[in-house]
Amino acid sequence: MSAPQRISRSPSCVLTFDVEDWFQVENLRSLFPCGDWDRVPRRVAAATRTVLELLGEDRRPATFFVLGWVAEREPALIREIADRGHEVAAHGFGHVLPTQLTAAEFRDDILRARKVLEDLTGQRVSGYRAPSFSLPGDYLGILGECGFSYDSSLHPFSLHDRYAPLDGLGVPLRPGVFPIDGGMMELALPVERWWRVELPISGGGYFRLYPGQLFRRLARRAIRRDGHYVMYLHSWEFDPEFPRVRVPGFGYGFRHYNNLKRTLPRMRRLLAMMDRLGATCARADHFLEGVRRSAAAPARMDTQAQTPEHADGLAVSARLDDRGPS
Ligand SMILES: [Zn+2]
Numbered sequence: 001m002s003a004p005q006r007i008s009r010s011p012s013c014v015l016t017f018d019v020e021d022w023f024q025v026e027n028l029r030s031l032f033p034c035g036d037w038d039r040v041p042r043r044v045a046a047a048t049r050t051v052l053e054l055l056g057e058d059r060r061p062a063t064f065f066v067l068g069w070v071a072e073r074e075p076a077l078i079r080e081i082a083d084r085g086h087e088v089a090a091h092g093f094g095h096v097l098p099t100q101l102t103a104a105e106f107r108d109d110i111l112r113a114r115k116v117l118e119d120l121t122g123q124r125v126s127g128y129r130a131p132s133f134s135l136p137g138d139y140l141g142i143l144g145e146c147g148f149s150y151d152s153s154l155h156p157f158s159l160h161d162r163y164a165p166l167d168g169l170g171v172p173l174r175p176g177v178f179p180i181d182g183g184m185m186e187l188a189l190p191v192e193r194w195w196r197v198e199l200p201i202s203g204g205g206y207f208r209l210y211p212g213q214l215f216r217r218l219a220r221r222a223i224r225r226d227g228h229y230v231m232y233l234h235s236w237e238f239d240p241e242f243p244r245v246r247v248p249g250f251g252y253g254f255r256h257y258n259n260l261k262r263t264l265p266r267m268r269r270l271l272a273m274m275d276r277l278g279a280t281c282a283r284a285d286h287f288l289e290g291v292r293r294s295a296a297a298p299a300r301m302d303t304q305a306q307t308p309e310h311a312d313g314l315a316v317s318a319r320l321d322d323r324g325p326s
Pocket residue numbers: 018020091095130131132
């Protein structure tokens with residue numbers, strides 16, 4: 001397998017959103033066990049529609065990793081996501097960490113989620129992201145056996161106690177994109193590395209924690225370095241008014257509630273910066289298909305790799321001009 005290569009001039013910005021409600025996160029599990037979820041008023045549809053409206057302003061395609069539990073209760077929302085041209089992918093059914101599931105339980109969880117999503121949209125679900133980026137490496141093969149084409153559960157931030165490392169993926173096709181035996185691919189979240197320490201730069205609570213200008217600078221560095229940028233946020237991070245509860249565990253409450261009002265304005269500024277960089281938003285499945293096609297056409301890649309870099313010094317990436325309907 002060849003090392004990562006440059007294949008076209010336009011960098012890609014892969015926006016991903018985990019569709020779940022504010023009370024379904026792992027840090028609140030002791031307060032809101034799964035059996036109690038139906039007693040809590042849902043806010044996920046309104047929060048996700050805020051994301052859809054934001055993306056619709058400039059017709060930006062994105063990928064939504066949807067919880068099967070949410071899809072069963074909010075079918076109109078899931079159909080709307082698909083009808084607007086976005087990718088509907090799976091976030092498991094009940095938001096149980098794969099590290100807490102046996103292989104058989106994991107298989108049941110992803111198949112159940114996938115069936116709900118495919119029945120609602122009439123479209124194939126090809127992508128998966130584990131809750132809390134907690135996928136054991138030996139479960140990748142199960143995803144492939146169950147018909148998934150890619151996984152996006154690798155967040156290589158070693159200081160987080162729940163993130164699974166997914167070691168041994170081998171040589172990437174390009175930074176953060178790994179081919180996996182059986183035809184699957186892994187789409188990793190980017191980090192900034194300082195000596196032996198990783199700094200998360202791909203979104204979530206870190207997007208709300210860092211000063212906005214610093215986050216944009218780190219994202220800009222990533223897109224120059226890798227030629228693409230993968231970002232993730234949760235639906236509930238666009239809902240600053242969700243109920244306040246006392247979150248058990250040091251720092252978890254701060255992490256959950258910090259700067260929620262800034263998510264939307266900061267996203268607008270980040271997207272404006274991506275526009276200035278000439279980045280094109282792409283669904284994860286389309287981006288990976290472009291990488292796959294380019295990797296299968298080495299002669300064409302070699303020719304294009306000799307073209308000069310973008311005038312402002314951007315590294316270059318797969319061109320995915322897929323600003324679909326939204
Ligand atoms: Zn989640």
